[in-house]
Amino acid sequence: MAAENERKVGTDEPHRGRRRKSAVLIYIFGVIGGINWGYDTGVISAALIFLREDFNLTSWAEGWVTTGLIIGAVIGAAFGGRLADRYGRWKVLLVTALFLLVAPPGMAWAPEEFTLFVFRFVAGLGAGLTAVILPVYLSEIAPARIRGKVTGLYALSIVTGQFLGFLVGMAFAPLESWRWMLGFSVVPSILFTIGLFFIWETPRWLVMKGRRDEAMRVLLHDRAPVEAEREHADICRTHEAEKASCGSPWKVLRQAWVRPILVIGISVAMFQQFMGINTIIYYAPTVLQNVGFEDEAAIAANLVIGVLNILAMWFALSYADRWGRKPLMLAGAAGTLLSLGILAATNLTQPAPDGFGVVGLVTLACIAAYVFLFQMSWGSMTWVVLGELFPLSVRGPAMALATTLLWVANGLVALSFPPLLEAVGVGRLFAGFSVICLAALLFTVRLLPETKGKSLEQIEATFRGTPGVRTAPGSRQVG
Known part of the structure; x- marks a missing residue:
């Protein structure tokens, strides 16, 4: 088993290229x-059109079916951090894979809405665990020089899954087969399970459990010996400092130097959801139907959103380690504020639905602009920032708290959107989201720190106010 029996790797030159290739496999499979989370959130937008008819869903029932995934994710996220700290990142990911394998057949078989809710809940347990553990796993195993790209791959996989969901939804729309749409997510579940046997445990968790020799061998997989020794020493030094200065992780969370980190992390997580992205992912066809698009045209528009999602994530991966996290998030908050403001103004001043007329085309254009600007910034960088901010001794519980609140916000948005859309219309609803984007912009300007180019130990030392943790060669100190 790859996670339990880390491969013994020497430091000789002939094997370094092969080691680095195997590390690339870790990042891909990790x-x-x-993709599962992305697929399930993406495909539901098309499935709802036919579920609404088959099960005679009210607007509230529609919200509950959509939110079943999110309720499960809240619970999975709440327990994921503690489980990952106790049993290891890899073992909990294996349990996650079991949830993701069971849920798709159950959703496809569901004879009525309650059963569908239950199996979307099971899928949500897997999604919540994944959302807590994978960003932590990737940030802990990747070198500082490429950590933004590696952690950003998780966000890329989410939007790739959403695009696959849009494609499958469009493919089965002529057959009105929501069962095939929901059941098809078993394919990425199988790939995820296979991928787990190509990755190993993180060096930081191994140090935390006293397995320092194993941690060194893992570091040597994609670091030069000098770099690996330096990072190993920093991890051990930081761990010893944490053991000497504090007790349990929950006590650390209450310490004065940790509280600002928690406030920033939770704020980033909450803003990501309340800025409105999942109203587009879950309900874009519904929004477009409200401005006059026909069913199949509304579902086809999802493909535009899916392509923009992926392009935006590639943009973020290309520039996260060059420009930094904060500039991308500033640009994203400003851009989403503008695009949602135009969308709201158009629908409020010209409220008549007209399909491919002015209101319909401006709505589609603003949604497209919003999606690109959000995903290149908050959609991708939230997971990078959350994976970097929290100290080692509380990384699991803190990530669990932030991710749980993220999923709670996600659930509130998903559950309330259909009745709110019905009650106040597209214009007023998206005007409210634009105000939240303004608040996110002000938060980013005043409170969000830059973490580009710093090791996880350096970031922690900055919040502690304790010097002495060294920077890896080639990385830059960023305030």
Whole structure:
């Protein structure tokens, strides 16, 4: 088993290229779990059109079916951090894979809405665990020089899954077969399970459990010996400092130097959801139907959103380690504020639905702009920032808290959107989301720190106010 029996790797030159190739496989397989979450959130937008008819769903029932995934994710996220700290990142990911394998056949078989809710809940347990553990796993195993790209791959896998969901939804729309749409997510579940046997445990968790020799061998997989020794020493030094200065992780969370980190992490997580992205992912066809698009045209528009999702994530991966996290998030908050403001103004001043007329085309254009700007910034960088901010001793519980609140916000948005859309219309609803984007912009300007180019130990030392943790060669100190 790869996670339990880390391969013994020497430091000789002939094997370094092969080691680095195997590390690339870790990064690829390590993020496949995000495809499940993305697929299930993407495909439901098309499935709802036919579920609404088959099960005679009210607007509230529609919200509950959509939110079943999210309720499960809240519970999975709440327990994921503690489980990952106790049993290891890899073992909990294996349990996650079991949830993701069971849920798709159950959703496809569901004879009525309650059963569908239950199996979407099971899928949500897997999604919540994944959302807590994979960003932590990737941030802990990747070198500082490429950590933004590696952790950003998780966000890329989410939007790739959403695009696959849009494609499958469009393919089965002529057959009105929502069962095939929901059941098809078993394919990425199988890939994720296979991928787990190509990855190993993180060096930081191994140090935390006293397995320092194993941690060194893992570091040598994609680091030069000098770099690996330096990072190993920093991890051990930081761990010893944490053991000497504090007790349990929950006590650490209450310490004065940790509280600002928690506030920033939770704020980033909450803003990501309340800025409105999942109203587009879950309900884009519904929104477009409200401005006059026909069913199949509304579902086909999802493909535009899916392509923009992926392009935006590639943009973020290309520039996260060059420009930094904060500039991308500033640009994203400003851009989403503008695009949602135009969308709201158009629908409020010209409220008549007209399909491919002015209101319909402006709505589609603003949604497209919003999706690109959000995903290149908050959609991708939230997971990078959350994976980097929290100290080692509380990384699991803190990530669990932030991710749980993220999923709670996700659930509130998903559950309330259909009745709110019905009650106040597209214009007023998206005007409210634009105000939240303004608040996110002000938060980013005033409170969000830059973490580009710093090791996880450096980031922690900055919040502690304790010097002495060294920077890896080639990385830059960023305030």
